[in-house]
Amino acid sequence: MKSPQTKPNRDPEVLKKKKGLILVYTxxxxxxxxxxxxxxxxxxxxxxxxxxxxxxxxxxxxxxxNSAKQFGGHFELIQKGEGFTWDTQNxxxxxxxxNEAWALCREKMLSGQYQVLIFDEINYVIDYGYLDVKEVIKxxxxxxxxxxxxxxxxxxxxxxxxxxxxxxxxxxxKHPFKDQKIPAQKGIxx
Ligand code: ATP
Ligand code: MG
Numbered sequence: 001m002k003s004p005q006t007k008p009n010r011d012p013e014v015l016k017k018k019k020g021l022i023l024v025y026t027x028x029x030x031x032x033x034x035x036x037x038x039x040x041x042x043x044x045x046x047x048x049x050x051x052x053x054x055x056x057x058x059x060x061x062x063x064x065x066n067s068a069k070q071f072g073g074h075f076e077l078i079q080k081g082e083g084f085t086w087d088t089q090n091x092x093x094x095x096x097x098x099n100e101a102w103a104l105c106r107e108k109m110l111s112g113q114y115q116v117l118i119f120d121e122i123n124y125v126i127d128y129g130y131l132d133v134k135e136v137i138k139x140x141x142x143x144x145x146x147x148x149x150x151x152x153x154x155x156x157x158x159x160x161x162x163x164x165x166x167x168x169x170x171x172x173x174k175h176p177f178k179d180q181k182i183p184a185q186k187g188i189x190x
Pocket of ligand 2: 033121
């Protein structure tokens, strides 16, 4: 059977090369935010500084809000999407909140203080028309070379996919809610 592992590159020059990557986790399948949190967990293990800015507030309390506190100041989890929920009544205000959230993302990116930055659900708010993809691309171009940035959410724009170094599309093969009407489970969904 063929090994699924790609052979690691042992060229010392290649191994030394460091680059701040742009990662996109998109698609309709579950796992985008949790994949980003997995990267955060890995990076925190190296003492790296991580921040996750959430553009959309979910309906319940997520376990990661408690976990983040356990890393002290190394892991900032900021919920900016206070007003932007799925059943919004005030689109103008939501648009403003989204743009405030983006201003914070930009500030954190330009500060150069974070080795990993996660902009959770940013693809969704761009697709929704609340944030201009050109603005985001401009910000990403200005970022310091060293930091990694992860953009999550469905319907990632082609411009961002083109710019990214890594793009993973989550494909829904089976989902407990869709297939069996099993509700969201603690530790798995929230
Ligand atoms: P997760 O946060 O679990 O990694 P996600 O970030 O990929 O999920 P979102 O689009 O942010 O997915 O959706 C958030 C919520 O919707 C999660 O609670 C998740 O369990 C649920 N969900 C995600 N994908 C599906 C799906 N294909 N069908 C039904 N519910 C889904
Ligand atoms: Mg998500």
